[in-house]
Amino acid sequence: MTKTHISVKNLHVFYDNNRTHALRGINVDIPDKRITVIIGPSGCGKSTLLRSFNRLIDSVENVRVSGKVLVDGENIFDPKVDITYVRQKMGLLSQRPYPLPMSVYDNVAYGPRINGTRNKKKLDDIVQHYLKEASLWDEVKNRLREPASKLSVGQQQRLCLARGLAVEPEIILGDEPTSALDPKSSRHIEEKFIELKSRYTIILVTHILRQAKRLADYVLFMYMGRLIEHGSAHEIFDNPQEELTKEYVQGVIS
Numbered sequence: 001m002t003k004t005h006i007s008v009k010n011l012h013v014f015y016d017n018n019r020t021h022a023l024r025g026i027n028v029d030i031p032d033k034r035i036t037v038i039i040g041p042s043g044c045g046k047s048t049l050l051r052s053f054n055r056l057i058d059s060v061e062n063v064r065v066s067g068k069v070l071v072d073g074e075n076i077f078d079p080k081v082d083i084t085y086v087r088q089k090m091g092l093l094s095q096r097p098y099p100l101p102m103s104v105y106d107n108v109a110y111g112p113r114i115n116g117t118r119n120k121k122k123l124d125d126i127v128q129h130y131l132k133e134a135s136l137w138d139e140v141k142n143r144l145r146e147p148a149s150k151l152s153v154g155q156q157q158r159l160c161l162a163r164g165l166a167v168e169p170e171i172i173l174g175d176e177p178t179s180a181l182d183p184k185s186s187r188h189i190e191e192k193f194i195e196l197k198s199r200y201t202i203i204l205v206t207h208i209l210r211q212a213k214r215l216a217d218y219v220l221f222m223y224m225g226r227l228i229e230h231g232s233a234h235e236i237f238d239n240p241q242e243e244l245t246k247e248y249v250q251g252v253i254s
Helices: 046-052 083-088 104-114 120-133 153-165 183-196 209-215 233-238 243-249
Strands: 004-015 020-031 035-039 064-071 090-093 171-175 201-205 218-223 226-232
Touching: 004 046, 004 201, 020 046, 020 201, 020 218, 020 226, 035 046, 035 209, 046 171, 046 201, 046 218, 083 090, 090 153, 104 120, 104 153, 120 153, 153 171, 153 183, 171 183, 183 201, 183 209, 209 233, 218 233, 218 243, 226 233, 226 243, 233 243
Parallel strands: 035 201, 035 218, 090 171, 171 201
Antiparallel strands: 004 020, 004 064, 218 226
16 A cells, blocks of 8 residues: 655635635645646646645735645644755755855855855755755756856756755655746656655646656646646546546646
8 A cells, every 4th residue: 555645635825815716625635755737727726736746835925824735644734834844854946046145155055054054065965966866966066166057957956865865855846847947857857756655755736747747647627726636647648537537638638
């Protein structure tokens, strides 16, 4: 039986002082050590669901949440929960890379320093290790003191991945993480996700069905704030049970 890492229980999200019902009673278990891909048309709630997993939706004005998101059995929307601790469990890759305004080295070392690592040799080892994890070391090992902004967009996204991994999260979230990248850089990121899934729970939002089919072990199909169907990639792509799912994977609706 596949272990569950995140369990969503009757999750509702409202924006604009309850005028927009963005998520409508979501119930799903996210498997551990798998790539789960969230698919569906634009505006269906994919990113809202993803950002509820690390409570980034808290930053939206006039948002209201009901229901539960259990991470390792703990409801992260419980008022007593330390949000910083929740977010330390999760690395996030956004649509566009956002390197910190500092050197390549300092981007990766930033999280470990915040968490108390000061020894230079240890920081050097951490930086090298996670740049290798992100398949970036060979490209930047002679540029560690350069500003991260001088890297290509694809390199910046892999740097952001290295920075996220350096705080040793349990979960990697990706909100269309390759949408701003060229095909070669996208392939780098996809290959890295496949390699990392043996050690991390990975949850991705994508609007590219071909990418979802390449990467997904488990799939959530959303439509107008509802979770229409979820299951293994084989079940959703080859034998969907819901007519809406069939129409989406066949390209009838988009």
